[in-house]
Amino acid sequence: MSAQIDQNGPLAGRRALVTGASRGIGTAIAYRLAMAGATVVATARTVEEGSNPLPGTIMDTVNIINGAGGTAHAVACDLTQADDRVRLVAQTRELVESIDILVNNGAVTFYFPIKDFPDRRMRLMLEVQVIAAMELAQAFLPDMIEARCGNIIYISSGAALHPQKPYLPARGGTVYGMCKAAMERFSTGLAAEVYDNNIAVNSIAPGLVATPGAVHHNLITDATKDMQSPVEAIAEAVHYMCCANPQEITGRVDQIKPFMQEFQLQPVALIGS
Numbered sequence: 001m002s003a004q005i006d007q008n009g010p011l012a013g014r015r016a017l018v019t020g021a022s023r024g025i026g027t028a029i030a031y032r033l034a035m036a037g038a039t040v041v042a043t044a045r046t047v048e049e050g051s052n053p054l055p056g057t058i059m060d061t062v063n064i065i066n067g068a069g070g071t072a073h074a075v076a077c078d079l080t081q082a083d084d085r086v087r088l089v090a091q092t093r094e095l096v097e098s099i100d101i102l103v104n105n106g107a108v109t110f111y112f113p114i115k116d117f118p119d120r121r122m123r124l125m126l127e128v129q130v131i132a133a134m135e136l137a138q139a140f141l142p143d144m145i146e147a148r149c150g151n152i153i154y155i156s157s158g159a160a161l162h163p164q165k166p167y168l169p170a171r172g173g174t175v176y177g178m179c180k181a182a183m184e185r186f187s188t189g190l191a192a193e194v195y196d197n198n199i200a201v202n203s204i205a206p207g208l209v210a211t212p213g214a215v216h217h218n219l220i221t222d223a224t225k226d227m228q229s230p231v232e233a234i235a236e237a238v239h240y241m242c243c244a245n246p247q248e249i250t251g252r253v254d255q256i257k258p259f260m261q262e263f264q265l266q267p268v269a270l271i272g273s
Contacts, residue, residue, distance in 0.1 A: 003269040005070040009037030010243045015096045017136070019079060019106030022046040023056025025155060025206055025234055026105040030061050031270040032235035033242065034070035038101060041092050043077045064272040079106050079132040080124050089139045098143040101242055104133035104183070105155040111172035122175050129179040134186060141194065150199035151242045154187050155234070156180045157205050158255065180205075184253045191251035200246035204254045206234040229256050232267030240265055 006012075016033045020026035021042035030040045042058045042065075058074040065072035073095045077088040092099060108128045110121040137152055144150030159173050160180035184203045191201035207229040237259050241249055252259075259265075 003031075003035060003068075003271045003273065005035055005037075005065070005068045005271065007037050007069065009035065011101075011239075012037035014038040014101055014242070015041070015099045016101035016103065016242075017041045017043065017092055017099045017140075018103040019043050019077075019132070019136070020155075021061050021105070022058045025231055026103070027056060027061045027272075028231040028235040028270055029103055029105060029238050030072065031065065031272055032232075032239045032268075033101065033103075034065040034068075034072060035271060036239055036243070038242075039096055040065060040070070040072040041075055041096060041099065042072060043075045043088055043092075044106065045076065045078050047074065047076045068271045070271075079128045080108065081127075085132055085135055089136070099140050100144055100147060100150045102136055102140055102150075102152045103155070103238060104136065104153065106132065107155075109176050111176070113170065113172045114174050117172075117175060125175055125179055130182050130186075133183055137190065141199075144199050145194065145197045148198040149246075150194070150197075151246065152187070152190065152199070152201045153238055153241055154183045154201075154203040155206060156184050156203040156253070158207065160184050160205070188251050188253060195247065195250060198246050200241065200244070200250035202241050202250060202252045202254070204234065204237055204241075204252075204256060204259060206231075207256050230267050232270055233257075233260055233265075235270060236260070236265050236267050 011033060016038045018026050018030045021030045022044035030042050034040045042061045044058045046057045047059055062072040062074040075088055075091045078084045106128055108124055157180045159177035187201050187203040233256055237256060240263060
């Protein structure tokens with residue numbers, strides 16, 4: 001049986017904002033939440049084909065969801081720009097009033113050793129992966145608190161873990177790991193703050209997924225093939241978190257494979273595949 005939208009699914013009536021939803025993990029998460037009945041606002045910089053060397057756009061994501069019988073909206077946003085982030089919040093409110101699921105998946109990543117790291121690129125990474133994620137949480141938390149319903153999920157990375165000896169040759173991922181580690185700590189701290197408000201906050205690291213971005217950065221090789229997880233796995237984990245009791249699944253910082261094993265989850269086929 002092919003993947004379908006269930007308008008009466010476990011997330012019916014919920015509204016989700018997914019950043020970085022033009023391709024890869026973000027698109028998969030948008031599909032899975034829509035399949036469970038959520039209304040999805042997909043945001044990223046890439047709106048139409050040809051504006052980015054990588055394949056995929058938010059219009060593609062939204063058209064597939066709507067074409068399958070779901071409800072989705074596209075809002076263009078460059079998360080590096082403070083004004084764009086303000087506009088994203090305003091347009092999201094115009095479209096769906098507010099959200100009760102926020103998936104911070106958007107990222108911009110550069111690899112340089114610290115001694116060579118360009119200041120501008122470091123600041124871009126901090127803007128997208130740390131500042132933007134915090135601002136979006138701040139923008140929608142009052143609504144979640146009032147409704148006593150909410151899920152905030154940060155897509156992290158194993159790069160957040162401290163390197164262990166024997167050290168391997170570095171790829172220049174120190175700033176990337178720093179950003180991810182910062183947001184893992186933000187997630188656990190926020191989870192404690194809003195626990196009594198029935199809001200769950202979690203971080204999960206997808207491992208190595210053969211997304212267009214991972215291919216672009218040459219992360220997919222014969223040597224790494226056993227480390228890979230399907231994009232459907234992270235989508236399923238996010239779906240599970242959003243359906244779970246928010247006071248039972250919160251404040252977690254997980255790697256995808258142990259999480260899937262702990263809750264006996266299996267990836268499901270997604271619309272558009």
